Amino acid sequence: MARLQVTGFVTIAKSSELSDEDKAKVLKAAEGKVKAVRAVLVDAEGNEVVISGKLQLSSKGSLTARFGAKIESFELVEVDAEKSKSAPKADNLAKELLGLTD
Numbered sequence: 717m718a719r720l721q722v723t724g725f726v727t728i729a730k731s732s733e734l735s736d737e738d739k740a741k742v743l744k745a746a747e748g749k750v751k752a753v754r755a756v757l758v759d760a761e762g763n764e765v766v767i768s769g770k771l772q773l774s775s776k777g778s779l780t781a782r783f784g785a786k787i788e789s790f791e792l793v794e795v796d797a798e799k800s801k802s803a804p805k806a807d808n809l810a811k812e813l814l815g816l817t818d
Contacts, residue, residue: 720787726753726769731779742779743771753781761789 731739745751754768769781 720790723784727778727780732777759789760791
């Protein structure tokens with residue numbers, strides 16, 4: 717079967733609510749390096765798919781990254797039309813995930 721080419725943006729939920737100082741701390745990297753965000757997902761056959769991208773500030777002030785990935789295994793399924801219109805709500809865990817708690 718064909719592969720999926722997936723591209724898009726990932727945004728750290730509620731990161732626009734962080735202070736400019738905290739955002740700068742998150743983006744700080746060693747000389748010659750940049751911060752990136754990476755997540756490991758699992759495809760329909762249990763294979764790991766890694767998505768990653770250079771972390772940067774979006775125009776709305778969120779910490780975001782553009783990514784691209786190829787997925788070898790996927791399935792086509794039917795879903796309820798009403799439930800598929802909205803994305804799941806994210807928890808407000810940005811500070812905890814980024815290690816910025818006091």
